Amino acid sequence: MLSFTGLVDGREHIALVFGERQRDIPLVRVHSECLTGDVFGSGRCDCGPQLREALDLLAHHGGILLYLRQEGRGIGLYNKLDAYLLQDGGLDTFEANRKLNFADDLRDYRPAAQMLAALSVDAIQLLTNNPDKARQLTDSGVEVRSTRSTGAFVRSTNRGYLLAKREVAGHRIELPDPERT
Numbered sequence: 001m002l003s004f005t006g007l008v009d010g011r012e013h014i015a016l017v018f019g020e021r022q023r024d025i026p027l028v029r030v031h032s033e034c035l036t037g038d039v040f041g042s043g044r045c046d047c048g049p050q051l052r053e054a055l056d057l058l059a060h061h062g063g064i065l066l067y068l069r070q071e072g073r074g075i076g077l078y079n080k081l082d083a084y085l086l087q088d089g090g091l092d093t094f095e096a097n098r099k100l101n102f103a104d105d106l107r108d109y110r111p112a113a114q115m116l117a118a119l120s121v122d123a124i125q126l127l128t129n130n131p132d133k134a135r136q137l138t139d140s141g142v143e144v145r146s147t148r149s150t151g152a153f154v155r156s157t158n159r160g161y162l163l164a165k166r167e168v169a170g171h172r173i174e175l176p177d178p179e180r181t
């Protein structure tokens, strides 16, 4: 486990490197911190299952997990909890951000590109459904050779959230019929 400081956003970010020798094109998961989902198993989102899936894949195939301290798509935990209250009132995840005067997504992936450069990795296979991650990493000089989708971890409690990610942010998520979730 490597901890990085002195990066472009001034935050401390984490890299977990799996396997002794990296392949030419390592599998990389860039995961944004979600304390509620990653640690406490909240059913509001899909972060916890995505993180565990990534850890399993990386343990099996080797690769790198970049754990970015960008809680709440960059608005922080306090504001995310306020956004959850607004979502309980009927707003979707992006409308709630806007109601709080934040942009839909404040995340900056340049620190991830800096960490990859420090690890001498310039080309990756990216594990994500989020097109903005691939776009920003490419703009920061990382060659995203291919992307691999995460699983779709749908439950009744996160269905609206996943739908909003797909419709508003363009995430590639396949949602089965409501009756089956």
Ligand SMILES: Nc1nc2c(ncn2[C@@H]2O[C@H](COP(=O)(O)OP(=O)(O)OP(=O)(O)O)[C@@H](O)[C@H]2O)c(=O)[nH]1
Pocket (backbone or CB within 6 Å): 030, 031, 032, 033, 034, 035, 045, 046, 047, 050, 070, 071, 072, 073, 074, 075, 080, 083, 084, 087, 093, 097, 127, 128, 129, 130, 133, 150, 165, 171
């Ligand atoms: N502001 C806000 N942030 C949220 C909410 N639900 C989850 N998050 C944060 O969103 C981030 C995860 O982003 P996602 O868009 O779910 O997934 P992603 O990592 O961008 O995309 P994938 O790579 O496909 O998983 C984490 O930082 C979570 O804390 C919410 O309702 N409001």
Ligand SMILES: [Zn+2]
Pocket (backbone or CB within 6 Å): 034, 036, 037, 038, 045, 046, 047, 048
């Ligand atoms: Zn989450």
